[in-house]
Amino acid sequence: MPVNHSAVLDGGRKRIWERLLGIAVTLPPVALVCTEYVYPFLLSVRSSLQKNGRFSAENYAYALSVYGQDIVFTIFVSALSVVLVLILSVAIGGYLTLHRNRFWEFLFKIPLFIPFVVVGHAMRTFLAPKGLLNSLLSQIGAVDINNPPSFIYGAAGIVIALTWKQFSFALLLVMSAFESVDHSYLEAARTFGAGTGRQILNFLIPLSRSSIGVAAVLILTSFLQNFSVVMMMGDSGGAKHIMVDIYSIITYLNDLPLANALGVISYLLALAPAILYLRGELTKHA
Incomplete structure (x- = not known):
């Protein structure tokens, strides 16, 4: 031929x-x-890796010894915020996917358009010892307004602010994933008596696991590199977010190599979950 x-x-x-x-x-x-x-x-x-004009790992050793508690604190508040964000976004996103309500969907997405610095200032007013939250709780006798609890400074205030801000972003990603699920599965589940909770747990979450993983990695990265909220709501006398440490080192100590060492550590903290997620996805599709 x-x-x-x-x-x-x-x-x-x-x-x-x-x-x-x-x-x-x-x-x-x-x-x-x-x-x-x-x-x-x-x-x-x-x-x-520079110290007094020579290459050395002393900056990393110093950063881990002096700022080790702050690194653990950063991991803790970021991981806790991510868990809360995912729980809220999956629960509310699943409900809104199965029971559409445009008004509530729009309301939950409002924080998406609010800058972090505005969120920090608003939360300082809302969570202050005599702020709006304690004032409302005092009206029902839940707190004593003359001796109110303080949620504003420290881990609690940071977690509340970060969760509220990034919840809308996670909701946007999660609902997009949920809406792409074949609704014939959900209709079949409803036919056999599955309620809203079972449809979310047994169908929407398993079929949207990859998108939820992407949302978790993106949100964790944003929490690790956030500065405005943690600067405004952090405890000046306790553990700090490492972004605040980097700012202090540059501003007050003018030690750029040490600041870069902490920056590299924060980069590796953000890179680790991304690598684990990609490795899991590649293993699953191998």
Whole structure:
């Protein structure tokens, strides 16, 4: 059978052009990531390994010994906030997916458009010892307004503020995933008597696990790098978020290598869950 050399050449040229087009499409975002993230990160790593003009790991040893408690505190408040955000977004997102209510859906998404610094200031007013929350609770006799509890400074205030702010973002991602689930499964479940809770637990969550994982990683990253809320609501006499430590080191100590060491540690904290998630996804699809 004769070989059509012209068709073979045309097919080869087509594959070459497809590869070149693919490279041309992916090159700008890859270049942006390398310029805005990879290159500055490598500079931070290099700076963090310098001590008195020589390469050394002393900055990391000092950071872990002096700021170790703050690193643990950062992990704790970030992880707790992520857990609360996911619980609320999955529960409310599942309910709104099964029982559509445009008004409540819009209301829950309002925090998405409010900047972190505004959230921090609002929470300082809301959670202050004699703020709006304690004033309302005192009306029903739940607290003594003359000796009110304080939720504003420390882990409690930070967790409340971060959870409220990022809940709407998680809700947006979770509801998009839930709405993509084949509704025939849900209709079949309702036919066999499954209520709202069982539909969420047995169908929506398992079929949207990947999207929920993406939401968890993105939200955890935003919590680890947040500055305005933790600066405004942190306890000045206790453990601090590492972003506040980095700010203090740069502003008051002018020790850029030490600040970069803490920055690299925060980067690794954010990178670890992303790697675990991607590894799980690759293993699942292998």
